[in-house]
Amino acid sequence: MIFAILLMDLPGTAELRIQTRPEHRAYLGQFAEKMAFAGPLTSEDGQTTVGSLLVMDFPSKADVEAWLSDEPFTKAGVYEKPVIHVFNNSWPQQVGFPPAK
Template identity: 75%
Template sequence: MIFTMLLMDRPGTADLRVQVRPEHRAYLAKMADRMAFAGPLTSEDGKTTLGSLIAIDFPSRADVDAWLKDEPYTKAGVYEKPIINVFNNMWTQKAGFPPSP
């Protein structure tokens, strides 16, 4: 079952986010085969990071919670309280929308 995680950053954690990013990306990479999508949420200028939106296939909510507990941004205190929901993909992903660099 795909779970989405809306993870907004705590105010004042921009520098911490940059510092922890390599560990965060390595942690996400371990889930690449189960990931529907993942990436930062930004302000309209596309430069100021506000949080993350992640969708990963997990067997249960308990598995999501366990994974998120060990997620580097969570452990470092970057994220505020997560909003987690089940996601039912009802639309085929469009070709031509590759990941951003």
């Protein structure tokens, strides 16, 4: 089942996010085969990170919650309460759009 996972940062955690990012990226890398896409959400300036959006395959919401409990940004206290919903992709992805950075 595909889940959209919206994770907004708590105010004042920008430095904590930067410090924890290598561990966060390594953790995500362990689950790459489950990811449709993932990345940071930014403010309108396109630079200031305000959260994360992940779309991933898990058997159940309980499995998402268990995965999140071990996620480094979650453990470090970067995120507010997650918003998790089943996601039904109704539009085919465009290969190479937008280009990965």
